[in-house]
Amino acid sequence: MAYPYKKMTSEDFDYIRSVTASDRVWVGDEIAKEYYRDEMPEYGVFPPELYVEVLNKEEISAIMAYAYKENIPVVCRGAGTGLAGGATCKYGGIMLSVMRMNKIFPIDRKNQTITAEPGALLIDIQAAAAAGGLFYPPDPGEKTASIGGNVITNAGGMKAVRYGLTRDFVRCIEAVMPDGSIMNFSSNVVKNTTGYDVKDLVIGSEGTLCILTQVTLKLLPAPTCTCTLVMPFRSLEECADMVPKVLELPFVPTAIEFLERELIDIVERNLNKMFPVKQGEAVLIVMYDASSKQELDSAVEAAAEAALANGALDCCIAGTPERAGAVWSVRGGILEGMKADSVAQEECDVVVPRARIAEYVKAAKKIASAHGIRVEPCGHCGDGNIHTEMLRGPEMSDQEWKEATYASLVELYALSKELGGQLSGEHGIGNGRLEFLEEFAGPRMIALYKAIKLAFDDKLILNPGKVIEYNK
Numbered sequence: 293m294a295y296p297y298k299k300m301t302s303e304d305f306d307y308i309r310s311v312t313a314s315d316r317v318w319v320g321d322e323i324a325k326e327y328y329r330d331e332m333p334e335y336g337v338f339p340p341e342l343y344v345e346v347l348n349k350e351e352i353s354a355i356m357a358y359a360y361k362e363n364i365p366v367v368c369r370g371a372g373t374g375l376a377g378g379a380t381c382k383y384g385g386i387m388l389s390v391m392r393m394n395k396i397f398p399i400d401r402k403n404q405t406i407t408a409e410p411g412a413l414l415i416d417i418q419a420a421a422a423a424g425g426l427f428y429p430p431d432p433g434e435k436t437a438s439i440g441g442n443v444i445t446n447a448g449g450m451k452a453v454r455y456g457l458t459r460d461f462v463r464c465i466e467a468v469m470p471d472g473s474i475m476n477f478s479s480n481v482v483k484n485t486t487g488y489d490v491k492d493l494v495i496g497s498e499g500t501l502c503i504l505t506q507v508t509l510k511l512l513p514a515p516t517c518t519c520t521l522v523m524p525f526r527s528l529e530e531c532a533d534m535v536p537k538v539l540e541l542p543f544v545p546t547a548i549e550f551l552e553r554e555l556i557d558i559v560e561r562n563l564n565k566m567f568p569v570k571q572g573e574a575v576l577i578v579m580y581d582a583s584s585k586q587e588l589d590s591a592v593e594a595a596a597e598a599a600l601a602n603g604a605l606d607c608c609i610a611g612t613p614e615r616a617g618a619v620w621s622v623r624g625g626i627l628e629g630m631k632a633d634s635v636a637q638e639e640c641d642v643v644v645p646r647a648r649i650a651e652y653v654k655a656a657k658k659i660a661s662a663h664g665i666r667v668e669p670c671g672h673c674g675d676g677n678i679h680t681e682m683l684r685g686p687e688m689s690d691q692e693w694k695e696a697t698y699a700s701l702v703e704l705y706a707l708s709k710e711l712g713g714q715l716s717g718e719h720g721i722g723n724g725r726l727e728f729l730e731e732f733a734g735p736r737m738i739a740l741y742k743a744i745k746l747a748f749d750d751k752l753i754l755n756p757g758k759v760i761e762y763n764k
Contacts, residue, residue, distance in 0.1 A: 297363055297364060297365050297383050297384065297385060297753070297756075298362050298363045298364050299341070299384070300341040300342060300364060300384070300385065300386075304342070304358075304362065304364065305317070305319050305342055307358055308342060308344055308355060308358075308386070311351060311354040311355060311358075312344055312345075312346060312347075312351050312355075316344060316345040316346075316347075316392075317342065317343070317344045318342070318343045318344075319341070319342050319343075320341070322343075323339065323340055323342075323343045323387075324343075325339075326372070327340060327343055327369065327372070327387055327389075328340075328380065328381075329377070329380055330372050330373070330374040330375070330376075330377060330378065330379050330380060330722075331372070331373055331374060331375050332374075332375050332376065332377055332639075332724060334377075334636070334638060334724070335376060335377025335380075335722060335723050335724030336377040336380045336382060336723045336724075337380070338380045338381045338382050338383075338384070339381065339384070340367070340381040340384065340385065340386060340387035341381075341384045341385055341386070342385075342386050342387070343386075343387045343389065344386060344387070344388055344389065345389045345391065345392050346388060346389065346390060346392065346393065347392055347393060348393065348505075349466065349468060349474055349505040349506070352388065352390075352468045352503055352505060353468050353472045353473070353474055354472065355386065355388060355472075356468050356469070356470060356471065356472040356503070356754075357471060357472025358472075359385070359386060359470075359753055360470055360471045360472060360751060360753060363751060363753065364385050364386060364753065365381070365383045365384065365385035365386070365753050365754075365755075365756050366385055366386045366387075366388055366470075366503075366753055366754055366755075367379060367380065367381050367382075367385070367386070367387050367388065367499065367754075367755050368388050368389075368390060368440075368444075368499045368503045368504075368754075368755065369387055369388065369389050369390070369391075370389075370390060370391065370410060370411065370437065370438030370440050370441035370444075371391065371411075371413070371434075371436055371437050371438045371441060373434045373436065373437045373441065374441065374445065374719070374720070374722065375639065375641070375719040375724075376498075376641075376716070376719045376720045376721060376722025376723065376724045376725060377722045377723035377724040377758075378445070378498050378499065378720055378721075378722030378723065378755070378758055379441075379499065379755075380723060382723060382756060382757040382758070383756050383757060385753075388503070389411075390409070390410045390411045390438070390440055390503070390504075390505075391411040391438065392411060393409040393410055393411045393505065394408075394409055394411035394412045394413070394416075394438075395408065395409045395412065396408045396409075396412050396416060396417065396420050399420065399421070399424040399426065399511070400480070401424070403463075403480055404426060404510065404511045404512070404513075405463055405480055405508050405509060405510055405511060406420060406421055406424075406426075406428070406508070406509050406511055407506060407507070407508045407509070408439050408506070408507060408509070409440075409505065409506055410438060410439060410440025410441075410443075410503075410504045410505065410506070410507065411438050411439075411440065412438065412439045412440075413435070413436055413437070413438060413439070414430075414432070414434075414435055414436070414437050414438070414439055414442055415435040415436060417439050417509070418431075418435075421511050422514065424511075425513075425514060426511040426512065426513060426514060427511060427512045427513065427514040427515065428461065428509060428511055428512075429451050429454075429455035429456075429461070429512060430442065430447055430448070430449055430451065430452070430455070430456075430457065430458045430461060431449040431450050431451040431547075432447040432448060432449035432450075432718065433449065433450070433624055433626075433627065435624075439507060439509075440504045440507065442458050443458055443462055443465070443495055443504060443507050444494075444495070444496070444497060444498060444499050444504060445458075445496060445498055445718070445719070445720045446458050446459050446495050446496030446718070446720075447718060448672065448675065448677060448717065448718035449672070449718070450547040450549060450579075450623070450672055451546050451547050451579075452672060452674070452675050452677075453544070453545055453546060453547055453548055453672070453674030453675055454544050454545060454546040454547070454581065455512075455546070457718075458495065459492060459495045459496065460510075461509050461510045461511075462491065462495055462507060462508070462509060462510075463478065463479075463480050463481070463508040463509065463510055464476065464477060464478040464479050464480055464481075464491065464507070464508045465477040465478070465491055465494055465495075465504060465506070465507050465508075466504070466505045466506035466507070467494065467502040467503055467504050467505055468502060468503045468505055469502050469748065469749075470502070470748065470749040470750075470751065470753055470754045474505070475502065477490050477491035477494055478491040480508050493744070496720070497759070498720050498721065498722060498755065498758055498759050499754065499755040499758070500745060500748075500749070500754055500755045500758055500759050500760070501744075501745070501748040501749060501754065502748060502754070503754070515581035515582060515583065516582070516583055516584065517581070517582045517583070517584065517585050517587070517588040518546070518579065518580065518581045518582070518588070518616075519579070519580050519588055519591075519592050519609065519610070519611065519616075520577065520578070520579045520609075520610040520615075520616040520619055520620070521577070521578045521579075521580075521592065521595055521596065521599075521607055521608065521609055521610070522568070522569045522575050522576075522577055522607075522608040522610060522619060523575060523576040523577075523578065523599040523604040523606070523607050523608075524569055524571040524572025524574075524575045524604065524605045524606055524608070525572050525573070525574050525575070525576065525603060525604055525605065526572065526573055526603070526605065527573055527574060528550070528552055528573065528574040528653060528654075528657075528669075529650055529653075529654060530574070530602075530603045531550050531572075531574035531575065531576050532550060532574075532649050532650035532653050532654075532673065533602070533650050534576050534598075534599065534602050534603075534604070535548060535550075535576070535646060535649055535650075535673045535674070536646060536647055537598050537599075537602050538576070538578055538595060538598065538674075539646065539674070541591075541594050541595060541598060542594070543580060543587075543590065543591035543594060543595070545578050545579060545580055545591075545595075545674060546579040546580055546581045547577070547578070547579040547672070547674060548576065548577070548578050548579075548672070548673050548674030549576070549577040549623055549670070549671070549672060549673065549674075550574060550575065550576050550577070550670060550671070550673050551574065551575050551577065551622070551623065551626075551670055552573065552574045552668060552669070552670070553572065553573045553574060553575075554668065555626060555629075555630075555668045555670055555681075556575070556622060558626075558629045558630060558632075558633045558668075559622045559625045559626060559629035560622070561629075561633070562628075562629045562632035562633050563625045563628060563629050563632070565618070565621050565622050565625050566618065566622075567618065567619065567622045568608070568610065568615055568618050568619060569606075569608050569619075571605045571606055572605050576599075576604075576673075577619060577620075577623060578595055580592060580595070592609065595607070596609075626670060626681070630668065630681055630683055633683065634666075634683035634684050634685065635684045635685065635686055635688070635693075636683075636684040636693060637681060637682065637683055637684070638681075638682040638684075638697040638700075638701070639679055639680065639681055639682065639719070640656070640679075640680040640682070640700070640701055640704040640705070640708075641677070641679060641680075641716045641717055641718065641719040641725075642677075642678060642680070642704065642705065642707075642708035642713050642714065642715065642716070642717060643675070643676045643677045643678070643708075643713055643714050643716070643717030643718075644676045644678065644708055644711045644712065644713035645676055645711065645712050645713065646673070646674070646675070646676045648676075648711040648712065648713070649673050649676060649678065651711060652678060652707060652708065652711055652713070653669045653678065655707055656669055656678070656680045656704055656707065657669065659700055659703045659704055659707065660680070660682055660700045660704075663696040663697075663699050663700045664688070664692075664696055665682045665683070665684070665696050665697065665700055666682070666683045666684075666685060667680060667681065667682050667683070667700075668681040668683065669681070671717075672717070672718075675717070676713070676717070677717030677718055678717075680704060682697055682700060684697075701728075705728050705731070705732075709731065709732060714732060715728055715729060715732045720759075721758070721759045722758050722759070723757065723758055726757075726758070726759070726761060729759075729760075738760065741759070741760045742760055742762065745759075745760055
Protein backbone atom coordinates (compact mmCIF):
# COMPACT_ATOMS: atom_id res chain seq x y z
CA MET A 293 0.00 0.00 0.00
CA ALA A 294 0.92 3.67 -0.15
CA TYR A 295 1.77 4.33 3.50
CA PRO A 296 3.89 6.00 4.57
CA TYR A 297 3.63 8.76 1.96
CA LYS A 298 6.78 10.51 0.85
CA LYS A 299 7.57 13.76 2.60
CA MET A 300 8.13 16.30 -0.14
CA THR A 301 11.60 17.69 -0.80
CA SER A 302 12.98 20.71 -2.63
CA GLU A 303 13.40 18.50 -5.72
CA ASP A 304 9.68 17.71 -5.66
CA PHE A 305 8.81 21.40 -5.31
CA ASP A 306 11.07 22.28 -8.22
CA TYR A 307 9.47 19.64 -10.44
CA ILE A 308 5.94 20.98 -9.78
CA ARG A 309 7.19 24.48 -10.62
CA SER A 310 8.75 23.17 -13.85
CA VAL A 311 5.45 21.74 -15.17
CA THR A 312 3.34 24.74 -14.03
CA ALA A 313 4.84 28.14 -13.13
CA SER A 314 6.68 29.50 -10.11
CA ASP A 315 4.08 32.20 -9.51
CA ARG A 316 1.35 29.54 -9.16
CA VAL A 317 3.15 27.40 -6.59
CA TRP A 318 3.36 28.03 -2.84
CA VAL A 319 5.31 25.95 -0.34
CA GLY A 320 5.16 25.53 3.45
CA ASP A 321 4.46 28.75 5.33
CA GLU A 322 3.78 30.57 2.03
CA ILE A 323 0.45 28.71 1.79
CA ALA A 324 -2.57 30.71 3.02
CA LYS A 325 -4.23 29.09 6.02
CA GLU A 326 -7.63 29.17 4.31
CA TYR A 327 -6.39 26.19 2.27
CA TYR A 328 -5.87 24.11 5.40
CA ARG A 329 -9.62 23.45 5.71
CA ASP A 330 -13.03 23.78 4.07
CA GLU A 331 -16.15 25.51 5.48
CA MET A 332 -16.14 23.15 8.49
CA PRO A 333 -12.80 23.42 10.36
CA GLU A 334 -14.32 21.07 12.96
CA TYR A 335 -13.74 18.27 10.43
CA GLY A 336 -10.02 18.84 10.15
CA VAL A 337 -7.35 21.53 9.65
CA PHE A 338 -4.39 20.08 7.74
CA PRO A 339 -1.59 22.09 6.09
CA PRO A 340 -0.50 21.02 2.59
CA GLU A 341 3.20 20.82 1.85
CA LEU A 342 2.64 22.46 -1.54
CA TYR A 343 -0.27 24.40 -3.03
CA VAL A 344 -0.51 24.75 -6.81
CA GLU A 345 -3.04 26.44 -9.11
CA VAL A 346 -3.30 24.59 -12.42
CA LEU A 347 -4.45 25.90 -15.79
CA ASN A 348 -5.22 22.79 -17.83
CA LYS A 349 -5.49 19.01 -17.90
CA GLU A 350 -1.91 18.64 -19.16
CA GLU A 351 -0.57 20.25 -15.98
CA ILE A 352 -2.79 18.03 -13.84
CA SER A 353 -1.66 14.96 -15.77
CA ALA A 354 2.03 15.81 -15.26
CA ILE A 355 1.55 16.46 -11.55
CA MET A 356 -0.43 13.25 -11.00
CA ALA A 357 2.05 11.11 -12.96
CA TYR A 358 4.87 12.48 -10.80
CA ALA A 359 2.93 12.09 -7.56
CA TYR A 360 2.07 8.51 -8.52
CA LYS A 361 5.70 7.67 -9.19
CA GLU A 362 6.95 9.37 -6.02
CA ASN A 363 4.08 8.26 -3.73
CA ILE A 364 2.93 11.79 -2.86
CA PRO A 365 -0.71 12.35 -1.81
CA VAL A 366 -2.76 14.86 -3.83
CA VAL A 367 -6.01 16.62 -2.91
CA CYS A 368 -8.01 18.50 -5.52
CA ARG A 369 -9.72 21.67 -4.30
CA GLY A 370 -12.45 23.76 -5.87
CA ALA A 371 -14.05 26.74 -4.14
CA GLY A 372 -13.57 25.21 -0.70
CA THR A 373 -17.26 25.47 0.22
CA GLY A 374 -17.61 21.81 1.28
CA LEU A 375 -19.17 20.93 4.62
CA ALA A 376 -17.65 17.51 5.31
CA GLY A 377 -13.90 18.16 5.57
CA GLY A 378 -13.48 16.60 2.14
CA ALA A 379 -10.94 18.89 0.45
CA THR A 380 -8.20 18.89 3.08
CA CYS A 381 -4.67 17.50 3.01
CA LYS A 382 -5.07 14.95 5.80
CA TYR A 383 -1.67 13.41 5.02
CA GLY A 384 0.13 16.51 3.73
CA GLY A 385 1.36 16.45 0.15
CA ILE A 386 -0.04 18.52 -2.72
CA MET A 387 -3.17 20.61 -2.74
CA LEU A 388 -4.14 21.12 -6.37
CA SER A 389 -6.54 24.00 -7.05
CA VAL A 390 -8.61 23.92 -10.25
CA MET A 391 -10.20 27.34 -9.72
CA ARG A 392 -8.26 28.93 -12.61
CA MET A 393 -9.74 26.28 -14.89
CA ASN A 394 -13.04 28.13 -15.09
CA LYS A 395 -13.91 28.34 -18.79
CA ILE A 396 -17.55 27.91 -19.80
CA PHE A 397 -17.97 26.91 -23.44
CA PRO A 398 -20.83 28.11 -25.67
CA ILE A 399 -24.12 26.26 -25.28
CA ASP A 400 -24.65 23.34 -27.63
CA ARG A 401 -28.19 24.21 -28.71
CA LYS A 402 -28.77 21.09 -30.77
CA ASN A 403 -28.01 18.84 -27.80
CA GLN A 404 -29.20 21.36 -25.16
CA THR A 405 -25.99 20.99 -23.16
CA ILE A 406 -23.29 23.20 -21.73
CA THR A 407 -19.65 22.24 -21.16
CA ALA A 408 -17.42 23.79 -18.51
CA GLU A 409 -14.12 23.36 -16.73
CA PRO A 410 -14.27 22.35 -13.05
CA GLY A 411 -13.46 25.78 -11.59
CA ALA A 412 -16.47 27.49 -13.21
CA LEU A 413 -18.91 28.65 -10.54
CA LEU A 414 -22.41 27.24 -10.31
CA ILE A 415 -23.88 30.74 -10.42
CA ASP A 416 -22.07 31.42 -13.71
CA ILE A 417 -23.24 28.11 -15.22
CA GLN A 418 -26.81 29.01 -14.33
CA ALA A 419 -26.40 32.51 -15.77
CA ALA A 420 -24.92 31.20 -19.02
CA ALA A 421 -27.82 28.77 -19.40
CA ALA A 422 -30.36 31.51 -18.68
CA ALA A 423 -28.73 33.84 -21.21
CA GLY A 424 -29.37 31.14 -23.80
CA GLY A 425 -33.01 30.77 -22.77
CA LEU A 426 -32.31 27.47 -21.02
CA PHE A 427 -32.20 26.25 -17.44
CA TYR A 428 -29.70 24.36 -15.25
CA PRO A 429 -31.87 23.19 -12.33
CA PRO A 430 -29.53 21.85 -9.56
CA ASP A 431 -29.62 24.53 -6.90
CA PRO A 432 -27.64 23.81 -3.71
CA GLY A 433 -27.53 26.64 -1.22
CA GLU A 434 -23.94 27.69 -2.00
CA LYS A 435 -24.05 29.43 -5.38
CA THR A 436 -20.33 30.22 -5.32
CA ALA A 437 -19.43 26.52 -5.27
CA SER A 438 -17.49 25.26 -8.27
CA ILE A 439 -19.26 23.04 -10.79
CA GLY A 440 -16.52 20.43 -10.36
CA GLY A 441 -17.24 20.37 -6.63
CA ASN A 442 -20.96 20.03 -7.34
CA VAL A 443 -20.35 17.04 -9.61
CA ILE A 444 -17.83 15.28 -7.40
CA THR A 445 -20.20 15.55 -4.41
CA ASN A 446 -23.42 14.99 -6.41
CA ALA A 447 -24.88 18.22 -5.03
CA GLY A 448 -28.62 18.34 -4.49
CA GLY A 449 -30.32 21.44 -3.19
CA MET A 450 -33.79 22.85 -3.01
CA LYS A 451 -35.05 21.96 -6.50
CA ALA A 452 -34.16 18.28 -6.32
CA VAL A 453 -37.80 17.37 -5.63
CA ARG A 454 -38.82 18.05 -9.21
CA TYR A 455 -35.58 17.98 -11.15
CA GLY A 456 -33.29 15.57 -9.32
CA LEU A 457 -29.62 15.78 -8.32
CA THR A 458 -26.50 16.89 -10.17
CA ARG A 459 -26.03 13.27 -11.33
CA ASP A 460 -29.23 13.56 -13.38
CA PHE A 461 -27.69 16.36 -15.46
CA VAL A 462 -24.16 15.07 -16.16
CA ARG A 463 -23.79 13.78 -19.72
CA CYS A 464 -20.05 13.13 -19.77
CA ILE A 465 -16.87 13.76 -17.84
CA GLU A 466 -13.22 14.24 -18.76
CA ALA A 467 -10.86 13.43 -15.92
CA VAL A 468 -7.25 12.74 -14.95
CA MET A 469 -6.62 9.45 -13.19
CA PRO A 470 -4.24 9.05 -10.22
CA ASP A 471 -1.47 7.74 -12.54
CA GLY A 472 -1.77 10.81 -14.80
CA SER A 473 -3.72 9.20 -17.64
CA ILE A 474 -6.60 11.20 -19.12
CA MET A 475 -9.98 9.48 -19.41
CA ASN A 476 -13.40 10.26 -20.82
CA PHE A 477 -16.44 8.80 -19.10
CA SER A 478 -19.37 8.50 -21.55
CA SER A 479 -20.06 11.12 -24.25
CA ASN A 480 -22.72 13.68 -25.09
CA VAL A 481 -25.47 11.14 -25.61
CA VAL A 482 -28.87 10.85 -23.94
CA LYS A 483 -28.52 7.19 -22.95
CA ASN A 484 -25.65 4.74 -22.83
CA THR A 485 -25.46 1.06 -21.90
CA THR A 486 -21.90 0.56 -23.17
CA GLY A 487 -20.23 -1.34 -20.34
CA TYR A 488 -20.30 -0.34 -16.68
CA ASP A 489 -21.60 3.16 -15.97
CA VAL A 490 -18.34 4.47 -14.55
CA LYS A 491 -19.47 8.07 -15.04
CA ASP A 492 -22.15 7.69 -12.38
CA LEU A 493 -19.60 6.09 -10.07
CA VAL A 494 -17.28 9.09 -10.43
CA ILE A 495 -20.13 11.50 -9.66
CA GLY A 496 -20.33 11.81 -5.88
CA SER A 497 -16.94 10.14 -5.30
CA GLU A 498 -15.68 13.22 -3.39
CA GLY A 499 -12.38 13.53 -5.23
CA THR A 500 -11.13 10.08 -4.21
CA LEU A 501 -11.14 8.41 -7.66
CA CYS A 502 -10.03 10.99 -10.25
CA ILE A 503 -9.76 14.73 -10.94
CA LEU A 504 -12.41 16.30 -13.17
CA THR A 505 -11.07 18.51 -15.94
CA GLN A 506 -14.25 19.06 -17.99
CA VAL A 507 -17.94 18.24 -17.62
CA THR A 508 -20.87 18.42 -20.04
CA LEU A 509 -24.24 19.13 -18.46
CA LYS A 510 -27.78 18.66 -19.71
CA LEU A 511 -29.96 21.78 -19.83
CA LEU A 512 -33.75 22.12 -19.88
CA PRO A 513 -36.11 24.66 -21.41
CA ALA A 514 -36.62 27.41 -18.87
CA PRO A 515 -40.00 27.25 -17.10
CA THR A 516 -42.27 30.05 -18.29
CA CYS A 517 -44.21 30.36 -15.03
CA THR A 518 -43.18 29.96 -11.40
CA CYS A 519 -44.76 30.68 -8.05
CA THR A 520 -43.71 30.42 -4.41
CA LEU A 521 -46.19 29.73 -1.60
CA VAL A 522 -45.58 30.25 2.11
CA MET A 523 -47.75 28.21 4.47
CA PRO A 524 -47.46 29.29 8.15
CA PHE A 525 -48.32 26.78 10.89
CA ARG A 526 -48.73 26.94 14.66
CA SER A 527 -45.99 24.36 15.23
CA LEU A 528 -43.10 22.63 13.51
CA GLU A 529 -44.91 19.31 13.87
CA GLU A 530 -47.95 20.57 11.92
CA CYS A 531 -45.62 22.03 9.31
CA ALA A 532 -43.71 18.75 8.84
CA ASP A 533 -46.96 16.78 8.72
CA MET A 534 -48.03 18.90 5.74
CA VAL A 535 -45.18 17.65 3.55
CA PRO A 536 -46.77 14.32 2.52
CA LYS A 537 -50.03 16.16 1.85
CA VAL A 538 -48.25 18.38 -0.70
CA LEU A 539 -46.60 15.38 -2.31
CA GLU A 540 -49.95 13.59 -2.66
CA LEU A 541 -51.26 16.36 -4.92
CA PRO A 542 -51.28 15.73 -8.70
CA PHE A 543 -48.76 18.56 -9.26
CA VAL A 544 -45.04 17.94 -8.67
CA PRO A 545 -43.50 20.78 -6.64
CA THR A 546 -40.12 22.19 -7.59
CA ALA A 547 -39.06 22.67 -3.98
CA ILE A 548 -40.45 22.11 -0.48
CA GLU A 549 -38.59 23.66 2.44
CA PHE A 550 -39.43 24.26 6.08
CA LEU A 551 -38.19 26.91 8.50
CA GLU A 552 -38.90 27.54 12.16
CA ARG A 553 -39.66 31.11 13.25
CA GLU A 554 -36.58 31.14 15.48
CA LEU A 555 -34.38 30.45 12.46
CA ILE A 556 -36.14 33.16 10.44
CA ASP A 557 -35.51 35.57 13.33
CA ILE A 558 -31.80 34.66 13.32
CA VAL A 559 -31.49 35.56 9.63
CA GLU A 560 -33.51 38.77 10.01
CA ARG A 561 -31.55 39.87 13.08
CA ASN A 562 -28.06 39.12 11.78
CA LEU A 563 -28.37 39.66 8.02
CA ASN A 564 -31.21 42.19 7.85
CA LYS A 565 -33.07 39.98 5.36
CA MET A 566 -36.77 40.30 6.10
CA PHE A 567 -39.16 37.38 5.68
CA PRO A 568 -42.48 38.66 4.23
CA VAL A 569 -44.74 36.33 6.27
CA LYS A 570 -44.93 37.07 10.00
CA GLN A 571 -47.45 34.43 11.07
CA GLY A 572 -46.70 31.00 12.48
CA GLU A 573 -44.03 29.30 14.54
CA ALA A 574 -42.96 27.37 11.45
CA VAL A 575 -43.49 27.84 7.72
CA LEU A 576 -43.55 25.51 4.75
CA ILE A 577 -42.21 27.04 1.52
CA VAL A 578 -43.48 25.41 -1.66
CA MET A 579 -42.38 26.35 -5.18
CA TYR A 580 -44.06 25.30 -8.43
CA ASP A 581 -42.75 25.65 -11.99
CA ALA A 582 -45.04 25.27 -14.98
CA SER A 583 -45.13 25.66 -18.74
CA SER A 584 -48.40 27.63 -18.71
CA LYS A 585 -50.28 29.99 -16.40
CA GLN A 586 -53.25 27.64 -16.37
CA GLU A 587 -51.12 24.75 -15.13
CA LEU A 588 -49.49 26.96 -12.50
CA ASP A 589 -52.82 28.34 -11.27
CA SER A 590 -54.19 24.82 -10.87
CA ALA A 591 -51.16 23.74 -8.84
CA VAL A 592 -51.31 26.82 -6.61
CA GLU A 593 -55.05 26.45 -6.00
CA ALA A 594 -54.74 22.77 -5.07
CA ALA A 595 -51.82 23.43 -2.71
CA ALA A 596 -53.57 26.35 -1.02
CA GLU A 597 -56.74 24.33 -0.44
CA ALA A 598 -54.72 21.43 0.99
CA ALA A 599 -52.77 23.74 3.30
CA LEU A 600 -55.86 25.39 4.77
CA ALA A 601 -57.56 22.01 5.16
CA ASN A 602 -54.57 20.72 7.13
CA GLY A 603 -54.14 23.45 9.70
CA ALA A 604 -52.23 26.20 7.92
CA LEU A 605 -52.93 29.66 9.33
CA ASP A 606 -52.85 31.04 5.79
CA CYS A 607 -51.40 30.33 2.37
CA CYS A 608 -49.48 33.37 1.19
CA ILE A 609 -48.63 33.67 -2.50
CA ALA A 610 -45.33 35.36 -3.29
CA GLY A 611 -46.70 36.56 -6.58
CA THR A 612 -43.93 38.92 -7.64
CA PRO A 613 -40.22 38.20 -8.27
CA GLU A 614 -39.33 40.62 -5.47
CA ARG A 615 -41.56 38.92 -2.91
CA ALA A 616 -40.42 35.43 -3.93
CA GLY A 617 -36.84 36.67 -3.85
CA ALA A 618 -37.30 37.83 -0.26
CA VAL A 619 -38.55 34.38 0.76
CA TRP A 620 -35.69 32.49 -0.86
CA SER A 621 -33.11 35.04 0.30
CA VAL A 622 -33.96 34.23 3.91
CA ARG A 623 -33.82 30.50 3.19
CA GLY A 624 -30.45 30.93 1.47
CA GLY A 625 -29.07 33.00 4.35
CA ILE A 626 -29.46 30.32 7.02
CA LEU A 627 -25.84 29.17 7.25
CA GLU A 628 -24.47 32.70 7.25
CA GLY A 629 -27.07 33.78 9.82
CA MET A 630 -26.25 30.91 12.15
CA LYS A 631 -22.54 31.65 11.92
CA ALA A 632 -23.23 35.21 13.03
CA ASP A 633 -25.53 34.07 15.85
CA SER A 634 -23.32 31.44 17.48
CA VAL A 635 -19.76 30.67 18.48
CA ALA A 636 -19.62 27.46 16.41
CA GLN A 637 -21.89 25.19 14.42
CA GLU A 638 -22.26 21.47 13.80
CA GLU A 639 -24.63 19.84 11.34
CA CYS A 640 -26.24 16.45 11.01
CA ASP A 641 -26.96 16.06 7.29
CA VAL A 642 -29.17 12.97 7.32
CA VAL A 643 -31.82 11.94 4.82
CA VAL A 644 -34.90 9.98 5.89
CA PRO A 645 -37.95 8.66 4.02
CA ARG A 646 -40.28 11.58 3.40
CA ALA A 647 -43.06 9.94 5.39
CA ARG A 648 -40.79 9.94 8.50
CA ILE A 649 -39.75 13.62 8.38
CA ALA A 650 -42.05 14.79 11.18
CA GLU A 651 -41.01 11.86 13.36
CA TYR A 652 -37.32 12.60 12.81
CA VAL A 653 -37.65 16.33 13.47
CA LYS A 654 -39.57 15.86 16.74
CA ALA A 655 -37.05 13.33 18.06
CA ALA A 656 -33.99 15.28 16.84
CA LYS A 657 -35.00 18.38 18.78
CA LYS A 658 -35.34 16.34 21.96
CA ILE A 659 -31.98 14.61 21.45
CA ALA A 660 -29.93 17.77 20.96
CA SER A 661 -31.76 19.68 23.69
CA ALA A 662 -31.06 16.83 26.14
CA HIS A 663 -27.36 17.44 25.56
CA GLY A 664 -27.70 21.18 26.20
CA ILE A 665 -27.41 22.25 22.56
CA ARG A 666 -29.58 24.77 20.75
CA VAL A 667 -30.87 23.02 17.64
CA GLU A 668 -32.49 24.38 14.48
CA PRO A 669 -33.74 21.74 12.02
CA CYS A 670 -34.43 22.92 8.49
CA GLY A 671 -34.04 21.50 5.06
CA HIS A 672 -35.20 19.97 1.84
CA CYS A 673 -38.24 18.17 3.15
CA GLY A 674 -39.39 17.39 -0.37
CA ASP A 675 -36.62 14.76 -0.55
CA GLY A 676 -36.25 14.01 3.16
CA ASN A 677 -32.86 15.72 3.54
CA ILE A 678 -33.01 17.35 6.96
CA HIS A 679 -30.22 19.65 8.13
CA THR A 680 -30.16 19.43 11.92
CA GLU A 681 -28.20 22.55 12.79
CA MET A 682 -26.58 22.60 16.24
CA LEU A 683 -25.43 25.97 17.55
CA ARG A 684 -22.89 26.63 20.28
CA GLY A 685 -23.53 29.38 22.78
CA PRO A 686 -20.78 31.44 24.46
CA GLU A 687 -21.38 29.68 27.79
CA MET A 688 -20.10 26.31 26.51
CA SER A 689 -16.44 25.37 26.87
CA ASP A 690 -14.59 23.69 24.00
CA GLN A 691 -14.73 20.35 25.78
CA GLU A 692 -18.44 20.65 26.62
CA TRP A 693 -19.25 21.51 23.00
CA LYS A 694 -17.15 18.67 21.63
CA GLU A 695 -18.69 16.09 23.95
CA ALA A 696 -22.27 17.33 23.50
CA THR A 697 -22.14 17.47 19.70
CA TYR A 698 -20.54 14.04 19.44
CA ALA A 699 -23.12 12.48 21.74
CA SER A 700 -25.90 14.18 19.78
CA LEU A 701 -24.53 12.99 16.44
CA VAL A 702 -24.31 9.39 17.64
CA GLU A 703 -27.98 9.47 18.62
CA LEU A 704 -29.12 11.41 15.54
CA TYR A 705 -27.42 9.01 13.14
CA ALA A 706 -28.91 6.07 15.03
CA LEU A 707 -32.33 7.72 14.74
CA SER A 708 -31.90 8.20 11.00
CA LYS A 709 -30.94 4.55 10.54
CA GLU A 710 -33.89 3.40 12.67
CA LEU A 711 -36.26 5.39 10.45
CA GLY A 712 -34.81 3.86 7.27
CA GLY A 713 -32.62 6.85 6.44
CA GLN A 714 -29.00 7.38 5.44
CA LEU A 715 -25.95 9.11 6.89
CA SER A 716 -25.73 12.01 4.44
CA GLY A 717 -28.23 13.51 2.04
CA GLU A 718 -25.94 15.88 0.13
CA HIS A 719 -22.85 17.02 2.04
CA GLY A 720 -21.05 13.70 1.70
CA ILE A 721 -18.81 11.65 3.98
CA GLY A 722 -15.47 13.42 3.59
CA ASN A 723 -13.49 13.28 6.81
CA GLY A 724 -16.24 14.43 9.16
CA ARG A 725 -18.59 11.44 8.88
CA LEU A 726 -16.04 8.74 8.17
CA GLU A 727 -16.34 6.93 11.50
CA PHE A 728 -20.11 6.54 11.14
CA LEU A 729 -20.18 5.11 7.62
CA GLU A 730 -19.76 1.40 8.32
CA GLU A 731 -22.74 1.42 10.67
CA PHE A 732 -24.92 2.41 7.72
CA ALA A 733 -23.15 0.60 4.89
CA GLY A 734 -22.14 -2.64 6.58
CA PRO A 735 -18.82 -4.53 6.28
CA ARG A 736 -19.52 -6.08 2.87
CA MET A 737 -20.28 -2.69 1.34
CA ILE A 738 -17.16 -1.19 2.93
CA ALA A 739 -15.13 -3.98 1.32
CA LEU A 740 -16.72 -3.10 -2.03
CA TYR A 741 -15.89 0.59 -1.54
CA LYS A 742 -12.27 -0.35 -0.85
CA ALA A 743 -12.11 -2.48 -3.99
CA ILE A 744 -13.47 0.39 -6.08
CA LYS A 745 -10.93 2.79 -4.60
CA LEU A 746 -8.07 0.42 -5.42
CA ALA A 747 -9.33 -0.12 -8.98
CA PHE A 748 -8.97 3.63 -9.62
CA ASP A 749 -6.13 4.48 -7.24
CA ASP A 750 -3.95 1.49 -6.42
CA LYS A 751 -1.42 3.63 -4.53
CA LEU A 752 -4.12 5.46 -2.52
CA ILE A 753 -2.63 8.87 -3.30
CA LEU A 754 -5.78 10.77 -4.32
CA ASN A 755 -7.57 12.51 -1.42
CA PRO A 756 -6.56 9.76 1.03
CA GLY A 757 -8.48 9.23 4.24
CA LYS A 758 -11.80 10.50 2.84
CA VAL A 759 -14.97 8.44 2.33
CA ILE A 760 -13.04 5.22 2.87
CA GLU A 761 -9.87 4.74 4.88
CA TYR A 762 -7.34 1.94 4.89
CA ASN A 763 -5.46 0.97 8.03
CA LYS A 764 -1.85 2.05 7.89
